[in-house]
Amino acid sequence: DGGITQSPKYLFRKEGQNVTLSCEQNLNHDAMYWYRQDPGQGLRLIYYSQIVNDFQKGDIAEGYSVSREKKESFPLTVTSAQKNPTAFYLCASSIDSQETQYFGPGTRLLVL
Amino acid sequence: GQQVMQIPQYQHVQEGEDFTTYCNSSTTLSNIQWYKQRPGGHPVFLIQLVKSGEVKKQKRLTFQFGEAKKNSSLHITATQTTDVGTYFCARGSNYKLTFGKGTLLTVNP
Numbered sequence: 302d303g304g305i306t307q308s309p310k311y312l313f314r315k316e317g318q319n320v321t322l323s324c325e326q327n328l329n330h331d332a333m334y335w336y337r338q339d340p341g342q343g344l345r346l347i348y349y350s351q352i353v354n355d356f357q358k359g360d361i362a363e364g365y366s367v368s369r370e371k372k373e374s375f376p377l378t379v380t381s382a383q384k385n386p387t388a389f390y391l392c393a394s395s396i397d398s399q400e401t402q403y404f405g406p407g408t409r410l411l412v413l
Numbered sequence: 414g415q416q417v418m419q420i421p422q423y424q425h426v427q428e429g430e431d432f433t434t435y436c437n438s439s440t441t442l443s444n445i446q447w448y449k450q451r452p453g454g455h456p457v458f459l460i461q462l463v464k465s466g467e468v469k470k471q472k473r474l475t476f477q478f479g480e481a482k483k484n485s486s487l488h489i490t491a492t493q494t495t496d497v498g499t500y501f502c503a504r505g506s507n508y509k510l511t512f513g514k515g516t517l518l519t520v521n522p
Binding site for chain 2 (some may be wrong): 341342346349397398405406
């Protein structure tokens with residue numbers, strides 16, 4: 302069963318803590334993306350990676366970090382420097398950076 | 414920035430009525446993609462338009478790309494309750510997609 306998985310579905314974090322969101326795909330896609338979604342804001346790009354061992358900042362990268370050590374995995378770390386981290390986080394992948402994006406089910410992060 | 418503007422932000426219709434959402438850009442678009450996100454769900458790809466003046470249909474959904482490639486529209490004929498959700502357009506450029514803020518469609522049965 303191919304696709305993109307994100308875990309966990311819900312995540313609670315205390316202020317001042319870093320937290321890592323998982324994103325895995327078995328579609329053999331080169332490109333992967335992280336978006337943040339807030340009500341009324343649509344999807345905003347945090348980081349993207351066109352190929353393994355390479356990634357670029359998106360529009361709202363401050364307070365976030367990523368790694369792309371494997372083609373299948375693109376974890377996102379929300380650091381304590383992110384002042385307003387409560388949001389819905391979506392991971393996506395595509396065959397290459399010009400093509401259709403396939404989204405995972407998302408992780409809802411809530412800061413307590 | 415290379416943004417795309419979507420209007421309206423919200424649309425409420427009676428079941429059976431038609432619905433249209435528009436996507437506009439101040440610069441020429443190389444392509445435009447449309448996605449649908451059901452409440453509580455994740456965006457799902459609907460279609461990609463590439464050619465000037467292109468029109469594509471998927472059952473009750475009609476997608477158009479403007480002649481100048483600066484705007485696009487999604488039209489739903491005779492809406493059903495299953496059409497509820499947020500419809501996003503997205504422009505492709507610089508190895509990434511830039512999404513509009515979406516149009517939230519609600520349908521009264």
